Amino acid sequence: MEHRSLIVVALGGNAISRPEEEGIVDQQFANSRATAKALADLIEQGHHLVITHGNGPQIGNFLLRNEAAAGAIYPLPMEVAVAHVQGGMGYMIAQTLTNELNARGYDRMVTAIVTTVRVDGDDPSFRNPTKPIGRVLPKEDAERFARDEGWAIKEVSPGKFRRVVASPIPRHIMEIKTIRRCVAAGDLVVVCGGGGVPVVQNPVHGLRGVRAVIDKDLASGLLAAELNAHMMMILTNVDRVSIDYGKPTQRTLERMTLVQAQRFMDEGQFPAGSMGPKIQGAINFLQASRNGDASVIIGPLHHAIDAVAGRIGTRITKA
Amino acid sequence: MEHRSLIVVALGGNAISRPEEEGIVDQQFANSRATAKALADLIEQGHHLVITHGNGPQIGNFLLRNEAAAGAIYPLPMEVAVAHVQGGMGYMIAQTLTNELNARGYDRMVTAIVTTVRVDGDDPSFRNPTKPIGRVLPKEDAERFARDEGWAIKEVSPGKFRRVVASPIPRHIMEIKTIRRCVAAGDLVVVCGGGGVPVVQNPVHGLRGVRAVIDKDLASGLLAAELNAHMMMILTNVDRVSIDYGKPTQRTLERMTLVQAQRFMDEGQFPAGSMGPKIQGAINFLQASRNGDASVIIGPLHHAIDAVAGRIGTRITKA
Numbered sequence: 001m002e003h004r005s006l007i008v009v010a011l012g013g014n015a016i017s018r019p020e021e022e023g024i025v026d027q028q029f030a031n032s033r034a035t036a037k038a039l040a041d042l043i044e045q046g047h048h049l050v051i052t053h054g055n056g057p058q059i060g061n062f063l064l065r066n067e068a069a070a071g072a073i074y075p076l077p078m079e080v081a082v083a084h085v086q087g088g089m090g091y092m093i094a095q096t097l098t099n100e101l102n103a104r105g106y107d108r109m110v111t112a113i114v115t116t117v118r119v120d121g122d123d124p125s126f127r128n129p130t131k132p133i134g135r136v137l138p139k140e141d142a143e144r145f146a147r148d149e150g151w152a153i154k155e156v157s158p159g160k161f162r163r164v165v166a167s168p169i170p171r172h173i174m175e176i177k178t179i180r181r182c183v184a185a186g187d188l189v190v191v192c193g194g195g196g197v198p199v200v201q202n203p204v205h206g207l208r209g210v211r212a213v214i215d216k217d218l219a220s221g222l223l224a225a226e227l228n229a230h231m232m233m234i235l236t237n238v239d240r241v242s243i244d245y246g247k248p249t250q251r252t253l254e255r256m257t258l259v260q261a262q263r264f265m266d267e268g269q270f271p272a273g274s275m276g277p278k279i280q281g282a283i284n285f286l287q288a289s290r291n292g293d294a295s296v297i298i299g300p301l302h303h304a305i306d307a308v309a310g311r312i313g314t315r316i317t318k319a
Numbered sequence: 320m321e322h323r324s325l326i327v328v329a330l331g332g333n334a335i336s337r338p339e340e341e342g343i344v345d346q347q348f349a350n351s352r353a354t355a356k357a358l359a360d361l362i363e364q365g366h367h368l369v370i371t372h373g374n375g376p377q378i379g380n381f382l383l384r385n386e387a388a389a390g391a392i393y394p395l396p397m398e399v400a401v402a403h404v405q406g407g408m409g410y411m412i413a414q415t416l417t418n419e420l421n422a423r424g425y426d427r428m429v430t431a432i433v434t435t436v437r438v439d440g441d442d443p444s445f446r447n448p449t450k451p452i453g454r455v456l457p458k459e460d461a462e463r464f465a466r467d468e469g470w471a472i473k474e475v476s477p478g479k480f481r482r483v484v485a486s487p488i489p490r491h492i493m494e495i496k497t498i499r500r501c502v503a504a505g506d507l508v509v510v511c512g513g514g515g516v517p518v519v520q521n522p523v524h525g526l527r528g529v530r531a532v533i534d535k536d537l538a539s540g541l542l543a544a545e546l547n548a549h550m551m552m553i554l555t556n557v558d559r560v561s562i563d564y565g566k567p568t569q570r571t572l573e574r575m576t577l578v579q580a581q582r583f584m585d586e587g588q589f590p591a592g593s594m595g596p597k598i599q600g601a602i603n604f605l606q607a608s609r610n611g612d613a614s615v616i617i618g619p620l621h622h623a624i625d626a627v628a629g630r631i632g633t634r635i636t637k638a
Binding site for chain 2: 071085091092098181206
């Protein structure tokens, strides 16, 4: 299956939640409607999209509800929470994009698929969890959750603690055959929400969820490789990727080759919590891709068309 | 698309949660594993299944969490909660059935699809909500939620109140094209969780979720009709459908025709909260079906094979 213009579009946090808002559901729908316009612009240009998305604010809020209700009702484990949020966010993103396409006269129906992603049971991150999740905790709460719930806790700034979970490397999109068939038939699908539900393949028990979160950009890079996509677009809130960030020598990049991207990564140019996984996801996709002209664009969500045309954003290519 | 042995299997509450248990996630997974064995038995006999499921205990618990956290974090509206629970339960049911099939040597991957179901915006149930949802409330809580949240409240027994929501008639499975394609390709899918997320088609705004829940048996009957399934199985905790329930003339039925089923419904033989929607879903499917030999079986979950063979359960046919 080769689609000349198959694009995996990874939506960043700002596609659904904006830091300056409370983030209530109505605001999330309004942001999702605005995001749908950017996606519909790409579809109108003839690109076939497969859409992925993060879940940072939503999973944090979900866990807050879990915690607030802990005395009254059983908690949902991390990976089951990720599956729930895939349902809720997938519904929202699929519905708003369907509506935007219908309003433009296209009879399309976008569908969200619950997606699980295999990780290695011996991934080193399980021994050294680093991905912060949920709210900032005062010391006494942090100690209590560590004791009662077995949470790993990290002091993110003096006196401020957060739960940290493992963020293992994604190895395989378990539902890839179904996703491929949907794509081949022209269906628009929302998949790998929040990076996908992490599962391990246990020789005795089969697939089992694990208490971890997968980085959505790494999952998207794997998905793009497994779909043999032509392009991955990581839509976020920056106009272009920068190097020497915050230094007098800071500059933005219009293009990078795979070799240059790897060298910048090795130099530590990209912070682990933000640009790092985006560049790593791009590298993973381009290295795995069988398309010589595969490319990655990292650019601003609401100028997706300009990013494809090269007027904004950073394009990463094999050579 | 005609599948001689395409069966829509509607799983009742006991497939995942049992009243004698606390209902924590580990127990739900254990029950789901047992259910997967019954489903795998059917698949091994050569039937192609499309699986639907209810969400009663889970959505109640989800709303409890919502409520417990109301001071700290924005609530999720009813239909967005249904979408979340589709993700969480779909993940569980798909994973446990995948594992059971793999353990039996079949290389199959079951996939959950977030499903929305169109209802009429002027469905009479919106003016007269009757479906109880969530926990029993004391009077003061009931009055507060009615005032602050606009909930419709019903006194279910003296001094005991519950929230009631509309339960509109399902009109169309929005993702049916994608579901048909998955079925045609041999994929096993979990769809219409909790009856589906109810949406209305608004001429200005497009599709919009509505604060309601759809009966899962009615949604399953519609799905079976739209898939032109050969059979619908409603797997529950009764051996057979009874008439004259609780009277000296009570008897169980091995078979019913569509005409008989309709007559029993008209006589008020089946209570609205339990057997009523099952029989109505069966009637709707058989009336809409283009297969002369379409049938519905209502029977016990853990004897699904016996039910298909006619050794247990009640079979409803067109004539």
